[in-house]
Amino acid sequence: MSQPASDARVTQADRARAAIETETLLVRPASGDGGSVVARSSPMKKVAVYAALLVFALIYIYPFVVQLSTSFKTNQDAVSNPLALIPDPITTAAFHRIAQTDFPLWFMNSVIVTVCVTLGRVFLDSLAGYSLARLKYRGRDAVFTAILAVMAVPGIVLLIPKFLVLNSLGMYNTYSALIVPLLVDAAGVFIMKQFFESIPASVEEAARIDGAGTFRIFWSIVLPMARPAVITLTILSFQGSWNELAHFIIATDKPALFTLTRGVGQLTSGGLGSGKQFPISMAAALLMTIPTALVFIAFQRYFTQGANAGAEKG
Amino acid sequence: MSAVDTAAEPGTGRAPRRGRRGKGEGQRQSVAGWLFVTPTLVVLGLFLVIPIVMALWVSFTDWNGRGSPFSSRVNLVGAQNYAALLTEQGLSRQDFMISLRNTFYYVIGVVPLQTLLALTLAIIVNQRFLKGRTFFRTAFYFPSVVSSVAISLVFLFLFTGTGAVNKFLSIFGIDGPTWFSDPRGLIHLVGDWLGLWSSGSPPAALENTQVMSLSLWEWFSGPSVAMSAIMLQVVWTTAGTFMLMFIAGLQDLPTEVEEAAMVDGANKWQRFRAVTLPHLRPTILLVITLGVIGTWQVFDQMYVMTKGGPAKTTLTPAYLSYSAAFTQNQWGQGAAIAFLLFMLIFVLTSIQRYWLRDKDVAAQRKAERAQRRAAKRGVTA
């Protein structure tokens, strides 16, 4: 059996490239419906598939429904009737309690950090990606290899040393500590480089002949053509910074700089007094997830593309 | 387009360029090229490269967290931190071995499960007769997008002793454990149930043999009940991402190949094994590699939910590295653990790549590389 031409090579650095190829597969119209050929599926098979689907759908949707309903319960109701989906009585006490904590502050910090990181990444990653894809200069290959190598380092290894560097630079406990280290990510550079390489060079050539400067070409001509990749990068950056935790732990210990992940995370370790207050933690989790859900629904198509572009969650 | 001369400019010593541009353009590109890439290099260099160097330095010192790690008061202790973790009998080695054991069971549990689940979901969602496919694909993928903190909170609630999961199990007459407080190992429990041994008084041979600061009985504990709850949570969360990769792979399977197999008389199962699986091989490889890399680094869930407990059964090297430094002021050891973890991941993924490599393709790549090298040597003057 011969291997299809588009088989992906898996090396530590190549994994993202392979993922790009799968991404482009999603973008291209699928060549027929591989994997489930030829019309007639037996009714038995249909029943089996639908049954399995139902089970999995339940498993995947139930926790979110529980989250929603528990945030409107009293703690006693939550503890005694965990399976019940209708609160009895219905109360918004959990949300009031949350409003009294620093939750709004955490929310604002998360928004600030996410917006800055996303804008930064989209701009800087595209710049670097374009440079690596289209501009010719000595050392370009070395730079690219260095970036690939960097992608291979597991993030967790950097927790302690990043703390040390932030401290040395005097950035500890400032907004820059939260934002600057996240401003560039190697995977994003890689994605943009791959995409720029796939754009035909003729348009740039024409512009160059007309005398446009390199940055003009990049900004006004090439970047707009890269819309799908830019949107993918935006989604990935949003996801990465909104949900980031480990970096924020080491970047600051000032409560005024806590983001949602950090602030809500400490609710589990008795942040609101001893004793587990489930409606409060469920309400906090719910409020944290709503922005993600909104962005997700709006950009659904691009999310699923972005999933294949190298994003990985332990 | 008119071709501009390609001969080398006299006096510049630069090799003739194949491009159609003149000297000025080349310089401009060079400047722009470096300019564009500099912010990236600065950030990555400052916050990725230098930290690695700094951590390596700290792992060879006895720095206790006060003052600069480069001050003269900090002593170089050579490989002492590494020795304490690997060769010297003591608490540090015991904790490190415990974290390795826990994560080992975690990885061999999570990676196959999430790969299988992702593949199953992909096959189900890919069925042509399915209505509302987008909805289900979205539902399965959504948890991957949500913050691990939010999901941890939900699962903490679902898995309490009197929580939803146990209430559900009680419908089948199963008395669920107090998940996150239960440190008993699964292998121990299964052995109890099968009558192989009794956890209350473990077989002396296993309990009294010590390997690297842990008894054999402790090595063969399997993941604890608490760890299993976390494993279930992680599989549930990440399967969606890999499902999308499998869907992409499935949709790329050319229908002609499958039809040919059908014409040849292969039934559904044979088709799946002989046609679909080999086609998906690269994707499966990718999913497993990403899975291994990700699972060995697990940290968020331990930080939010268990802090390494109960009884250190959810301790992982990543969390141990963090807590050794940030709570116990043993920065040298924390850095050493981080590096050992790095080495481990690197070795594992290299081994896996080598085992699962496609020998034909590898040989082909080698030939191509040799060709390219020869070509390059031929070009440069």
Place this chain on the structure above:
Amino acid sequence: MNRTRRTATLAVVLGGALLVSACGGGGFKDESTSTAPASAKGPAALKMLIASSGDAETNAVKAAADAWAKKTGNTVEVTVASDMNQQLAQGFASGSPADVFYMDASRFADNAKNGSLYAYADQVSDNNDFYEPLRKTFIYDGKQYCIPKDFSTLALQINTDSWKKAGLTDADVPTTWDQLEAVSKKLTTKDQVGLGIGVGIDRLGAFIVQNGGWWLNADGTAPTASTPEVTQALEWVQKNVKAGNFKMSNQLDSGWGGEAFGTGKAAMAVEGNWIKGAMKNDYPKVNYKTVELPAGPKGKGTLQFTQCWGVAADSKAQAQAVDLVKSLSTVDQQMKFADAFGVMPSRQSAADQYKSKFPEDAPFIAGGEYGHGPINAAGMEQVVADLNSKLESFGGANIPQVLKNFDTNASAALGK
């Protein structure tokens, strides 16, 4: 790939690293060895880090700090820690810790040894008013670093409703181990266990003291866990856990003994003063009373817990910080704290006031006389954490083995 280019890049990077460290080190402070307090010019903005038992404590501390701030024209920002040890450590390492913070006795020696603490006890004129055992807890290398802020002891809480239902009277209040065992057996029903105990040596230690043993020797230089006194005490508790009339809090799906007690899973509990606030706020419907822990074979025993007001060596406003601490330690203020969240004043001159105001706390105060403080030797944290983790599955633990491991680890840690 060009090898020379790669080595060149590596060299540049390493050079850059050294450069950063040489001219940087901006965030790292050099250890100060002077004992004269650093003083902020103009109004000081102090940071205070506390580990709170609940809203009552947080509000009381904030009120006291604000009062001082208003009086002196400074400001105090009070932060409640969710993970005290981690936040303190991160603060010390970054060189900008909180100025004033709770310093627990068990963590004191490590931080003093580290140079993270500023010794100001000699600036407190009435230092002798604090109970001597408490003061001694905070002496390292012959110097007292800080003043104790309060103390608490363990006592026995009894659910009076369950007590009556089991047909027990005041005469049945246990004063010996045998009586405790018998009473707990009578109180154990299908839904409620007789006695609920929190996990770890911070509760089990009480029984060890009652049997005349302790983890370390008198001057804290060598471990003494593998002794009959310690072994017998733990095995006695384990016997009752296996029999089912005692249960550990993690067997009752509770985070601590107080939660098991308040949610009705245990009819009795072994907890300290802090349980008063928890019962009032979280479990107001439970009727209970507190009595002294029963005496063991070697007499009465309980555990004492105390914290001191720590001032950071890296604080830039040490003089103001010490002034704040002094104002938080007056007899009046200590009584206010006692009122708010049930801790006992560390000043001897406040004892009578406290006894007359809170007669129901007599069992806790009595513990002050025969209570044993925590392990406060330097370098023991990892060893204690390991011991606690091995005691988590208390019902099935191999006690002699666990104690032997503790001794080995502790010898190694103390020997350093």
